[in-house]
Structures are given as structure tokens and as C-alpha cells.
Amino acid sequence: MKQEKTTGTIATEATVKRSIYSLQLNEWRDWLKEQGEKPFRAEQIYDWLYKKRAASFEDMSNLSKSLRDKLEQHFVLTTLHTIIQQTSSDGTIKFLFELHDGVSIETVLMRHEYGNSVCVTTQVGCRIGCTFCASTLGGLKRNLEAGEIVAQVVKVQQTLDETDERVSSIVIMGIGEPFDNYDHMLSFLKIMNHEKGMNIGARHITVSTSGIIPRIYQFADENMQINFAISLHAPNTELRSRLMPINRAYKLPDLMDAVRYYVNKTGRRISFEYGLFGGVNDQVEHAEELAQLVKGLKCHINLIPVNYVPERDYVRTPKRQIFQFERTLRDLGVNVTIRREQGHDIEAACGQLRAKERKEETR
Numbered sequence: 001m002k003q004e005k006t007t008g009t010i011a012t013e014a015t016v017k018r019s020i021y022s023l024q025l026n027e028w029r030d031w032l033k034e035q036g037e038k039p040f041r042a043e044q045i046y047d048w049l050y051k052k053r054a055a056s057f058e059d060m061s062n063l064s065k066s067l068r069d070k071l072e073q074h075f076v077l078t079t080l081h082t083i084i085q086q087t088s089s090d091g092t093i094k095f096l097f098e099l100h101d102g103v104s105i106e107t108v109l110m111r112h113e114y115g116n117s118v119c120v121t122t123q124v125g126c127r128i129g130c131t132f133c134a135s136t137l138g139g140l141k142r143n144l145e146a147g148e149i150v151a152q153v154v155k156v157q158q159t160l161d162e163t164d165e166r167v168s169s170i171v172i173m174g175i176g177e178p179f180d181n182y183d184h185m186l187s188f189l190k191i192m193n194h195e196k197g198m199n200i201g202a203r204h205i206t207v208s209t210s211g212i213i214p215r216i217y218q219f220a221d222e223n224m225q226i227n228f229a230i231s232l233h234a235p236n237t238e239l240r241s242r243l244m245p246i247n248r249a250y251k252l253p254d255l256m257d258a259v260r261y262y263v264n265k266t267g268r269r270i271s272f273e274y275g276l277f278g279g280v281n282d283q284v285e286h287a288e289e290l291a292q293l294v295k296g297l298k299c300h301i302n303l304i305p306v307n308y309v310p311e312r313d314y315v316r317t318p319k320r321q322i323f324q325f326e327r328t329l330r331d332l333g334v335n336v337t338i339r340r341e342q343g344h345d346i347e348a349a350c351g352q353l354r355a356k357e358r359k360e361e362t363r
């Protein structure tokens, strides 16, 4: 594992200005009109931000000096300051970024055979309180602006530019509950997906929720071709409420109704994330109950063998038992895979690096 640490912070001017990555193309046109500028400049700004990945306003050479000055007056280009960059032996890179107000977030670059995937954070901390998750320690500090989410992908892409590589997919599974910051998340999705923005195909973007039911209905009605995943982790109400307190507000049977609505409305398959916690939810009877729960649903189950969580009491399920769990599901007709482990020699699990390095934020 290789780790680089930096000291210092970004300019506090960011506290009064918006991130330049916050605006969708149509919002840029409106802003330009308000400034007395030609709306076609919106495409040029997008080009500088997402295709040329300009590092300064000065670089934007086909914009007039007065427009560049206006941009500089209203927006900031750099909202993320890299505090730590950890590189795993398998190529996974974990970034700990500091934001303009001193709080920190994590972003992860994962290397797959099919390309480079970025896992982004949507909130500083999280208020959902899943019992297995380091991201929720210290609660929710604040939501991220759309531009602060976009900036994570741009930062990783700038790192990849050095080796002429490209971000090819995005997972919204970092710190925070994306559906608890819905509007900014949606704006982020649109900027990522736009052919003049990062141009990442909807089918290469995955959003995951712990189960905020009203937002699932809303998301289904957006009718986007985005991959959608539910963090399930338990096959029944009682066990799920123990692992994920959100299940007390949004109960499993109601969640499954919302999931069925999503699948019927969009025609798309849904994924369930199922973390295996040793001795808690990893027995054959749990697999049987899980198969029953998803019976008849167009879905896929992603089994995630969970490592020891230092802040919690969970232990890893033995390998033999992981395979037995998978076999039981498969024999019962369920589409299932086991997630490949990545970044095992760095703090790759969500929120672990932040919890270790920023103790004052996560108490």
C-alpha cells in the first residue's frame, strides 16, 4: 500500500461561491443570459470543464476576459483538497478530500477488467445509522452540493489523465444516503450522463439506497436508465431492523412493494446488496428466506463478504459458508454473484479512512 499525505487547506473563498460543476447545461444558459452573455457559451464552458478539464479560469481561452472574470467572481473551480491518497496493491485508490468548510469525504477509484469505476460520496457523514457502517459515526454534518459530487469524478479523471485512462462507470455508494440528498444527487446524475458533460452512459451508473421508500417511487417515475440497487442485508423485518434502523420507519414489506413498483414502471432489473455478517445473517435458512422474499422479481443479489468492522462487533463469514449461501440461492433460482474484494490492504470499506484520520468529525 502506498500513501501520500498533504497538509494545508483550500481557499476559504469557496464558502461564499458555488462550485462551478454545480450547473446543468440549461442552467448555464440561464445564468449566461442573466449576465448579458450569449447562451452558446454554455457549451464552451462545459467543454472546458468536462472535456478539457481546465485547471484555471485563465485556461478558458475562447471565453472573453470579462466572462472569465464573471465566472471567477461567482464560482470556484477547486472545491476539493486531497489530504490523503492511498493506493492499494490491486490498483484501488482511495482519496480523502477536505472541503471548503474543513469537513472531509472519501472517494474511491476501483479498477475492473471492464474499466475504471468511481465510488462517490453524497453527504458529509450519514444519519441512517446502519450498525455495520463507519460512515454514520458522528452522524450527518451536511449534504454535498451537486458540484461537490461532480468534482469528485473530475478529480479522479484528472488523476487518470496522467496515464491516458478514463472513468468508465460510477457507483453512488460512498459516504451518505443518496436519496437523503435527492435533488443534488439527481443533478449530479444528469451532469454525468450528459453527452456534453462527463458523457457516462446511464447503464454505467449505479445508485444505491438503504430504502427511503417515497424517494424510490419518485426515482421510478424519473424513468432514467440508471442501475438501481437496494442495500438489503437481511431477509426479514426483525433482522433488518437490528442491522438497519431505517427499517423501523420504512418496513421491509413496504420496501418490497416500492421495489416491485420500480421494476414494473421501468422494466429494469433491480440489484440487492447483501452483506454477509458472520453468525448474524449468513445461515442457509437466511438464504432460503431471502430466495422466498425476492421470488418472481426481476433482480440480482450481490453478496458482499464483510470484513471485521473495528468499530462494531461483526466478523467475517468463513469462505465455505459464503459459497454455501450462494449455492443455496442459486439452487432456488436466484441470480446471484459474490462481490470481488478490492483494496483489502487499505481502508477501502466506506467511511473507514475518514473515521481513522478525522476522529474529531466522526465521534
Ligand code: SF4
Residues within 6 Å of the ligand: 126, 127, 128, 129, 130, 133, 134, 135, 136, 174, 175, 176, 177, 210, 231, 350
Ligand atoms: S450504509 Fe449507507 S445508508 Fe447506511 S449508514 Fe452507511 S452510508 Fe449511511
